[in-house]
Amino acid sequence: MRHSAVGHWMEALPPVPLQPALAEDVTADVVIVGGGYLGLWTAHELAARDPSLQVVVLEAEHCGFGPSGRNGGFANHYWDRLPSMTALFGREQAIRLAEAAGGALRRLGAWCAEHAPDAEFAWTPQVEVATGPLQDGEWQEAVDAVAAAGHGDTYRALAPEEVQRICRTPAFRGGAIERDAATVQPAGLVRALRRRVLELGVRLHERSPVRALDDGDAGVVVTTPGGRVRARRAVLAMNWRTGSVKPLRRKLTVASSHVVATRPVPDALKALGWHGHAICDLRAMLHYTRLTSDARIVFGWGGGRPAMNGRRPRHLFDDSVVQARTAAALCRFFPEVSPADVEVGWGGPIDVSADHLPHYGQLRSTFYGFGFTGNGVAPSRLGGEILAAMVLDERSDTTTLPLVGRERRGFPPALPTYAGGSILRELMVALDERDEQRRGVPMPLRLAVGVPRRLGFHVPR
Numbered sequence: 001m002r003h004s005a006v007g008h009w010m011e012a013l014p015p016v017p018l019q020p021a022l023a024e025d026v027t028a029d030v031v032i033v034g035g036g037y038l039g040l041w042t043a044h045e046l047a048a049r050d051p052s053l054q055v056v057v058l059e060a061e062h063c064g065f066g067p068s069g070r071n072g073g074f075a076n077h078y079w080d081r082l083p084s085m086t087a088l089f090g091r092e093q094a095i096r097l098a099e100a101a102g103g104a105l106r107r108l109g110a111w112c113a114e115h116a117p118d119a120e121f122a123w124t125p126q127v128e129v130a131t132g133p134l135q136d137g138e139w140q141e142a143v144d145a146v147a148a149a150g151h152g153d154t155y156r157a158l159a160p161e162e163v164q165r166i167c168r169t170p171a172f173r174g175g176a177i178e179r180d181a182a183t184v185q186p187a188g189l190v191r192a193l194r195r196r197v198l199e200l201g202v203r204l205h206e207r208s209p210v211r212a213l214d215d216g217d218a219g220v221v222v223t224t225p226g227g228r229v230r231a232r233r234a235v236l237a238m239n240w241r242t243g244s245v246k247p248l249r250r251k252l253t254v255a256s257s258h259v260v261a262t263r264p265v266p267d268a269l270k271a272l273g274w275h276g277h278a279i280c281d282l283r284a285m286l287h288y289t290r291l292t293s294d295a296r297i298v299f300g301w302g303g304g305r306p307a308m309n310g311r312r313p314r315h316l317f318d319d320s321v322v323q324a325r326t327a328a329a330l331c332r333f334f335p336e337v338s339p340a341d342v343e344v345g346w347g348g349p350i351d352v353s354a355d356h357l358p359h360y361g362q363l364r365s366t367f368y369g370f371g372f373t374g375n376g377v378a379p380s381r382l383g384g385e386i387l388a389a390m391v392l393d394e395r396s397d398t399t400t401l402p403l404v405g406r407e408r409r410g411f412p413p414a415l416p417t418y419a420g421g422s423i424l425r426e427l428m429v430a431l432d433e434r435d436e437q438r439r440g441v442p443m444p445l446r447l448a449v450g451v452p453r454r455l456g457f458h459v460p461r
């Protein structure tokens with residue numbers, strides 16, 4: 001298996017010339033740091049709402065270098081999170097948020113139909129399956145809550161034989177299905193967004209890392225190696241790198257997820273009877289798998305090693321041990337696929353917030369969004385709308401969502417968070433393995449894995 005520095009999705013697209021790095025001092029109304037989905041959607045919304053605004057986007061590498069160009073391409077709403085969101089925000093706000101996320105997913109689909117054939121947006125039901133006894137029925141509380149909210153057709157339980165009709169493998173037990181889910185070609189989506197914001201007159205500079213941000217009484221000045229941008233307002237859309245911003249440091253922690261892709265395997269897909277549903281399991285550290293338009297299996301694992309906030313270790317992007325484990329899991333799940341079929345692997349960082357949901361907020365003239373925790377493809381569409389409205393001082397349905405301006409308890413300091421996260425990861429990997437192998441999970445291990453949840457933290461999935 002070959003390692004890819006940018007991921008299969010970006011490699012599958014024709015190269016485009018980079019936008020020039022910032023090479024002078026400029027002024028703007030809004031400067032956005034980060035050219036992933038969140039930064040580009042924010043730029044898109046600002047430019048679409050007010051074409052006279054001067055918007056500058058600064059991207060350290062190239063648009064889509066981060067998770068936006070290398071993710072699994074599952075586009076989801078929040079309905080299956082209704083119980084945990086209800087515990088956080090109350091039932092009414094949780095339903096409002098689930099409806100807003102569903103709306104953002106529909107708008108993403110409509111936008112892709114108009115502007116982004118290369119994003120390959122496809123409405124594709126998503127199946128959550130148990131792969132071990134401990135996962136059986138994990139979905140039931142959410143299925144009941146969604147039905148009670150009047151959306152039972154959106155998310156419902158599946159018997160084991162129904163799961164087998166979707167994909168025939170002994171690895172799968174029962175599960176649940178999200179009807180209104182979609183898949184995208186992730187790098188195609190970020191490319192289309194990049195193209196569209198340029199068409200809308202946004203000024204984009206790639207290879208322009210922001211080294212400093214000064215938010216003073218007269219506005220914001222951001223500094224890159226080649227020049228500075230002076231603006232009225234700034235937006236930080238830096239994903240896991242938000243951890244390098246002092247006031248936000250304790251609000252997130254960094255994990256990683258790794259993905260492998262096979263060569264086209266049409267015969268294996270035929271044997272599995274698998275025609276395209278996106279699938280994930282319900283382990284503590286989940287697997288997620290889907291097909292590409294050219295009959296490859298893409299298979300990811302959320303069990304990558306964490307990193308300490310503010311650091312940038314190589315293993316976030318390239319971890320041969322984790323990628324080998326991910327490839328082995330693929331072949332276990334789908335015995336029709338042999339290790340020789342697995343062509344390429346890659347990885348990327350995950351910006352984990354304490355409650356698993358994104359946070360949007362403001363520090364003087366600087367606005368920020370982070371914390372997608374592995375679910376950002378569709379939610380970043382909503383995030384761009386929220387941040388644009390905040391920058392424009394609009395009070396709207398989006399800025400009053402419970403994701404905005406909430407003061408949640410942060411994580412402990414970086415070192416204990418990293419050490420605790422690393423130990424917890426080992427425990428979760430052990431628990432998942434025993435469960436999948438039907439070896440039984442000893443109670444002390446279950447209790448240990450449940451400690452963070454009892455302390456009010458969600459564990460990364």
Ligand SMILES: Cc1cc2nc3c(=O)[nH]c(=O)nc-3n(C[C@H](O)[C@H](O)[C@H](O)COP(=O)(O)OP(=O)(O)OC[C@H]3O[C@@H](n4cnc5c(N)ncnc54)[C@H](O)[C@@H]3O)c2cc1C
Pocket residue numbers: 033034035036037038039058059060061062063064065066067068069070071072073074075076208209210211237238239240241256257258259288300347348349350372373374375376377378379380
């Ligand atoms: C392997 C993997 C699989 C995933 N699978 C899924 C999935 O299937 N479905 C889903 O919904 N989500 C998934 N996610 C999560 C999803 O990809 C992210 O939530 C989403 O892409 C976040 O977008 P973003 O714009 O916040 O971040 P990014 O894509 O990271 O964009 C931030 C950008 O900011 C730039 N930047 C950072 N610091 C600076 C600086 N100082 N100066 C200038 N630029 C800077 C970075 O280079 C980067 O390009 C996955 C993530 C990974 C890693």
